[in-house]
Amino acid sequence: MQARPFKRKWLIQCFGISKQAFYKRLKSHRTKVNNDQIVIQMIKDYRDEVGQRTGGIKLHDNLKSKMESLGIKMGRDKFYKLLRAYNLLVPKTKRYFITTNSKHHFYKYDNLVKDKAPTRSEQLWVSDITYIKTENKHCYLALVTDAYSKKIMGYKFASHMK
Incomplete structure (x- = not known):
């Protein structure tokens, strides 16, 4: 287990939030990171099947139903931010x-x-x-x-x- 530099109790008091809000934020952050990793893997798998030159709009349209079945809500703009963050955008010719x-x-x-x-x-x-x-x-x-x-x-x- 990793040692924490600050105690959670001190952080909760310092930021003036409730324990519930702290743990909810922690859980939502972990869920977001996990969902991002799932979507990134889906993108890589799809591009391996279909082709590396598949652009963002086509990717989003084809993966939308699969993401929804996994309970992942991600719109086009958020999808593009994710592609940009992981350097997966197809360069314009x-x-x-x-x-x-x-x-x-x-x-x-x-x-x-x-x-x-x-x-x-x-x-x-x-x-x-x-x-x-x-x-x-x-x-x-x-x-x-x-x-x-x-x-x-x-x-x-x-x-x-x-």
Whole structure:
């Protein structure tokens, strides 16, 4: 048995609560911790069966009836707090925009620099366009780079591709 740093009688007097309130609080805390552990185990078991990428809403909907049958009342927000506390939230996937479409009817130029390594500066320049997301739209950055020194020879930053 673990030694207590303070006597319960002293704690009850110090906080000005009744014995009944003290023991009720102690019991409710133990019940909450126990219920949390049961729900965490249910989440892990469900994710092992179905898949690790199951999100919070789907988890809550599928486990709600099982929790209620065990006498555990847990709403969506409390369920999310529990997932967050135990680091079980599924990270949101970053949305990427498709920026290249090679299946078009326009002429496609051959790659003239394939298998050619430059031996000196300003022998070969390469260019590229990159998309940069700003607060409310995407902008374009066009770069011309020296392939040997990797220095930027020129650039254009604009909100359009004209």
